[in-house]
Amino acid sequence: MSFTWRYVVSPDGSFYRVANVNGSLDAVSDEDLAQLHPEKNEDASPPRRCSRCGTELLLHWHGPLMTRVWMELCPTCDARRPAAWAFIQWYRDPDRDPADLPQLFEAWETETMHAHGWTRVPQPEAPPSSPVPSHLVPRGHG
Template sequence: MSLQWRYRVRPDGSFTRVANINGALDNVSDEELARLDTAIGGEGQDPESARPCSRCPGELLLYWHGPLATGVWMELCPACDAHRPAARALIRWHRDPDRDPTALPKLFEDWESETMAAHGWFRATPE
């Protein structure tokens, strides 16, 4: 079984990530993915950035459940995480009105790896 992620970036910088198992979504266009996102309530929801940071009084740019079974809740806070290289790069991307959506997968996965490592979890390397 192979797993890759498909990302759908909205104009405000928020996004969804969908598991593309064994290439099942390879033939699904970005427009079709956007329609699916809208159908399941991805558009028009309250922005996730309104959530407060658990470490400071500021608001998060992003919060995300860590990989399954880890119990880690990942937060991206501009004030608390700006010193971390991968977090800083994702913060810059998120705030850039001319953001390149194709850069998101690497930025997100680098941030996820950096955040999970801070909690003692490390990504398995392919054999």
């Protein structure tokens, strides 16, 4: 089973991601994915403030499942963290390239989770091939 994320980015920089298990969403366009996510009314709730300094957050996100980490992207507190700073720059750039989002987000997520004591386990590559039975190994090699 393979697992990746599909990111859908709005022109204002807001985005969401959808689990793409076994490539099931590979043939779905970004426009079709965007229709699955209703527009939320940002005016309905006040902007979130950084829990560390009170500055308005650029982004707030739940960390990976069961970690109970609330991730905050604060332009004041996170300016010295390399992955966060790169993400802040992308987020503020009106000419941002949506194709950069997956790498920037995942680097920020990794950096933030590391600061909370978590480490990302690398995804396994292809499953290992089954070993050759010993009776099929050429002589002198087994």
